[in-house]
Amino acid sequence: MSEENQPINSEEQHDFIPENQEAIDHSDSITKVTGMYKDWFLDYASYVILERAVPAIEDGFKPVQRRIMHSMKELDDGRYNKVANVIGHTMQYHPHGDASIGDAMVNIGQKDLLIDCQGNWGNILTGDGAAAPRYIEARLSKFALEVLFSPKVTEWQLSYDGRKNEPIHLPVKFPMLLAQGGEGIAVGLSTKILPHNFNELIDASIKILKGKPFTLYPDFPTAGIADVSNYNEGMRGGRVRVRAKISQLDKQTLVITQIPFSTDTSKLIDSILKANEKGKIKVKKIEDNTAAEVEILIHLYPGVSPDKMIDALYAFTDCELSVAPLGCVIENCNRPLFIGVNDMLKLSTNRTVGILKRELEIQLEELETKWHFANLEKIFIREEMYIDFKLYADKEALFEYMYKSFEPFKKVLLRDIVDEDLQKLTQIPMIRITRFDSDKADEGIAKLEAEMEEVKHHLANIIDFAIDYFTRLKEKYGKGRERLTELRNFDTIEATKVVLRNTKLYVNREEGFIGTSLKKDEYVADCSDIDDVIVFLRDGKMLVTKVDDKKFIGKDIIHIAVFDKNDKRTIYNMIYRDGKSGPSYIKRFNVSGVTRDKEYDLTQEKPGSQVLYFSANPNGEAEVITILLRQVGSVKKLKWDMDFAEIMIKGRASKGNTVTKYPIKKIELKEKGISTLRPRKIWFDDTVQRLNVDGRGELLGEFKPNDRLLIINQSGKLKTIIPELTTHFEEDMIVLEKWNSNKPISAIYYDGEKERYFIKRFLVENENKEEIFITEHEKSQLEIVSTDWKPMAEVIFAKVKGVQKENQLVNLEEFIAVKGIKALGNQLTTDKVKQINLLDPLPFEELIEEEEVSTENLDSETPSFEDIDIQLDDDGQITLSLE
Numbered sequence: 001m002s003e004e005n006q007p008i009n010s011e012e013q014h015d016f017i018p019e020n021q022e023a024i025d026h027s028d029s030i031t032k033v034t035g036m037y038k039d040w041f042l043d044y045a046s047y048v049i050l051e052r053a054v055p056a057i058e059d060g061f062k063p064v065q066r067r068i069m070h071s072m073k074e075l076d077d078g079r080y081n082k083v084a085n086v087i088g089h090t091m092q093y094h095p096h097g098d099a100s101i102g103d104a105m106v107n108i109g110q111k112d113l114l115i116d117c118q119g120n121w122g123n124i125l126t127g128d129g130a131a132a133p134r135y136i137e138a139r140l141s142k143f144a145l146e147v148l149f150s151p152k153v154t155e156w157q158l159s160y161d162g163r164k165n166e167p168i169h170l171p172v173k174f175p176m177l178l179a180q181g182g183e184g185i186a187v188g189l190s191t192k193i194l195p196h197n198f199n200e201l202i203d204a205s206i207k208i209l210k211g212k213p214f215t216l217y218p219d220f221p222t223a224g225i226a227d228v229s230n231y232n233e234g235m236r237g238g239r240v241r242v243r244a245k246i247s248q249l250d251k252q253t254l255v256i257t258q259i260p261f262s263t264d265t266s267k268l269i270d271s272i273l274k275a276n277e278k279g280k281i282k283v284k285k286i287e288d289n290t291a292a293e294v295e296i297l298i299h300l301y302p303g304v305s306p307d308k309m310i311d312a313l314y315a316f317t318d319c320e321l322s323v324a325p326l327g328c329v330i331e332n333c334n335r336p337l338f339i340g341v342n343d344m345l346k347l348s349t350n351r352t353v354g355i356l357k358r359e360l361e362i363q364l365e366e367l368e369t370k371w372h373f374a375n376l377e378k379i380f381i382r383e384e385m386y387i388d389f390k391l392y393a394d395k396e397a398l399f400e401y402m403y404k405s406f407e408p409f410k411k412v413l414l415r416d417i418v419d420e421d422l423q424k425l426t427q428i429p430m431i432r433i434t435r436f437d438s439d440k441a442d443e444g445i446a447k448l449e450a451e452m453e454e455v456k457h458h459l460a461n462i463i464d465f466a467i468d469y470f471t472r473l474k475e476k477y478g479k480g481r482e483r484l485t486e487l488r489n490f491d492t493i494e495a496t497k498v499v500l501r502n503t504k505l506y507v508n509r510e511e512g513f514i515g516t517s518l519k520k521d522e523y524v525a526d527c528s529d530i531d532d533v534i535v536f537l538r539d540g541k542m543l544v545t546k547v548d549d550k551k552f553i554g555k556d557i558i559h560i561a562v563f564d565k566n567d568k569r570t571i572y573n574m575i576y577r578d579g580k581s582g583p584s585y586i587k588r589f590n591v592s593g594v595t596r597d598k599e600y601d602l603t604q605e606k607p608g609s610q611v612l613y614f615s616a617n618p619n620g621e622a623e624v625i626t627i628l629l630r631q632v633g634s635v636k637k638l639k640w641d642m643d644f645a646e647i648m649i650k651g652r653a654s655k656g657n658t659v660t661k662y663p664i665k666k667i668e669l670k671e672k673g674i675s676t677l678r679p680r681k682i683w684f685d686d687t688v689q690r691l692n693v694d695g696r697g698e699l700l701g702e703f704k705p706n707d708r709l710l711i712i713n714q715s716g717k718l719k720t721i722i723p724e725l726t727t728h729f730e731e732d733m734i735v736l737e738k739w740n741s742n743k744p745i746s747a748i749y750y751d752g753e754k755e756r757y758f759i760k761r762f763l764v765e766n767e768n769k770e771e772i773f774i775t776e777h778e779k780s781q782l783e784i785v786s787t788d789w790k791p792m793a794e795v796i797f798a799k800v801k802g803v804q805k806e807n808q809l810v811n812l813e814e815f816i817a818v819k820g821i822k823a824l825g826n827q828l829t830t831d832k833v834k835q836i837n838l839l840d841p842l843p844f845e846e847l848i849e850e851e852e853v854s855t856e857n858l859d860s861e862t863p864s865f866e867d868i869d870i871q872l873d874d875d876g877q878i879t880l881s882l883e
Contacts, residue, residue, distance in 0.1 A: 060177025752779025760825030
């Protein structure tokens with residue numbers, strides 16, 4: 001410690017001197033503390049960063065982890081050691097503390113790579129802790145013994161008290177940091193390196209050595225599903241979204257079989273219970289059956305949609321988490337380095353090559369030393385130099401004699417002879433000299449020369465040698481270390497679409513209040529506390545606001561509903577009077593992007609404007625209305641009909657088309673309308689296993705409000721559903737298409753009870769019920785299924801007693817008539833079947849009914865330029881319409 005950092009001696013401490021007391025001059029003994037705390041803080045921060053929290057790039061270990069590994073190597077005798085003994089031995093190198101050493105050792109052991117564990121080491125799935133160190137045992141794994149240690153290439157330093165030598169870095173010949181991952185919080189910085197797959201790291205290292213491109217994505221020990229589209233090579237700013245694997249066990253039960261990284265089953269269940277208490281979701285009961293594998297059963301109340309609940313679990317609980325990686329490591333023992341996982345792997349691979357090269361060089365030096373002495377020994381004994389030893393009384397004279405004797409043989413040696421060589425020759429026992437076998441010695445030298453040539457070959461082709469090394473590691477230790485985490489792009493779940501409608505919305509139209517506490521007033525709809533509400537007033541004002549207990553909007557509310565900002569299919573039909581006595585206008589519009597709590601005027605903002613007619617149509621319906629005018633002057637036509645289907649849908653700010661310049665007495669609904677919107681195109685994105693209307697994936701068709709999807713699973717289950725974008729699909733789904741109720745479904749299946757193949761054709765009898773169309777025997781299985789009009793199949797028979805029957809072509813339409821879905825069907829064959837293939841169907845022209853396409857009914861009169869209304873809608877598109 002420097003002099004300025006020495007603690008103040010008690011004799012040098014002084015009391016505070018009041019102003020009215022005579023000051024004593026102690027200037028010679030005062031120590032200034034200016035800057036002390038700054039220096040001390042920097043020293044502390046540096047210590048925490050370099051010696052505690054952040055792993056080294058060279059071997060991937062923090063200091064405590066490195067000392068644990070070194071201690072276990074020193075204690076290694078092939079048997080298990082008590083963890084308490086390892087902790088005590090580790091403290092010889094640094095007094096980390098028994099608890100911190102024990103926790104670090106358990107953390108390494110739970111990663112199942114370097115430590116062979118025995119006893120209760122805890123459970124990363126449930127969060128259960130390990131038993132006390134005196135009860136559990138450990139030893140180094142075979143993998144650790146092979147890749148972590150090489151004393152001859154290790155750099156050493158003194159331990160904290162100078163009594164022991166410890167490694168500065170372990171000569172790790174594997175990307176250990178990326179395989180295990182690591183995280184730590186230091187002073188002013190942190191690190192979070194995610195774990196990666198063992199085999200994928202080796203494959204990537206081989207690609208680096210071959211100069212090929214590679215990509216690395218994390219693989220978590222808890223499995224689960226991950227979206228790595230924003231991984232950013234594990235650097236600052238990247239994100240990995242991780243999800244639990246949730247599936248539907250039955251109509252009222254969900255099962256979680258894999259959990260996200262960085263959580264456990266206890267925390268996950270707690271988050272579900274908290275979301276349930278807050279009313280975000282509605283769960284009946286949770287069962288945790290987790291043991292060696294995760295199994296959490298979530299029981300739902302009747303009427304709760306399993307699909308919607310899965311999305312809600314992702315939106316409001318720890319079933320989906322976002323992990324922020326941050327690649328920070330220590331470089332050269334003295335400074336932090338922010339680096340991506342690709343560069344980490346390149347550095348690790350190059351360091352492995354360097355260590356392998358140094359090991360080969362040391363091995364070559366040792367072989368050359370052995371070869372050198374073996375030749376010296378052979379020459380020494382063959383030339384009988386030992387006979388004249390008695391002529392020399394001192395060591396110097398003897399060595400001078402031996403140097404002269406070896407002079408003729410210098411050319412055959414690899415290096416010069418030194419005193420140490422001669423000393424070893426003089427110490428050869430006489431019995432060994434008398435029993436010396438020259439031929440055996442030559443064999444030994446030849447063997448050494450062969451080994452030296454092999455090592456030289458490896459050094460000359462060090463990259464190929466390193467590739468072979470990584471390949472052997474994968475073959476030896478890679479089995480059972482396949483990828484656990486499924487990589488998949490996630491769709492974005494909107495919380496407002498999946499939140500439980502846990503409260504009710506009410507309105508007082510006359511006084512202008514809305515809220516969830518107005519229980520004596522008019523009920524509007526079920527809602528949640530995160531929903532938005534859209535409100536229209538009689539004066540033409542519109543407002544979108546957050547759900548609240550009680551909120552004043554404005555008097556004379558004409559329409560209120562829960563608002564969906566992405567809903568472009570809800571069309572509002574409106575007629576309004578422009579000002580107190582101005583003309584009336586008709587318009588149709590939708591509402592999408594708006595600013596919350598901003599008031600919008602749907603009229604021309606003239607005082608006295610009033611909405612005369614208003615309707616909200618969730619599927620773009622256009623009704624027919626009757627206009628009744630007041631008797632004014634000589635107006636003859638006081639009544640006529642108007643069809644909203646003739647009005648173009650434009651932006652909410654559009655003026656609209658003129659209805660009349662005269663006062664309107666009343667507007668009556670004459671006829672409810674049908675949707676004027678085109679059928680909605682729906683696609684299926686196989687990557688995320690979701691429906692969408694954004695053009696991603698395979699187009700399933702155009703769907704009207706009552707059109708349905710047909711879903712068939714490999715298990716023989718069948719159902720039809722109204723296509724909703726929140727629908728989840730099972731993994732064994734084999735058919736997904738727009739359902740045609742007139743098209744029969746053809747199937748060939750194996751009946752487990754009768755042990756025969758059957759063909760059946762049927763129509764879906766109950767569109768609202770999921771049904772199984774094969775027999776329910778445990779050995780029954782679906783072979784092929786087709787929704788073609790004239791499907792064809794090929795039957796390949798098994799060879800029986802050396803006889804091979806020719807393949808059979810089957811026209812399923814001719815083979816059997818359409819029957820009920822529960823019918824057994826007709827037997828396909830009695831012969832033993834090897835395989836059944838579905839072929840291209842026979843041609844068939846489907847009769848399509850022509851549909852009437854509604855068009856705008858334009859006025860027969862030729863419009864002038866003044867009659868054209870030009871409007872800019874919310875999407876920036878220009879629309880033209882006739883006034």
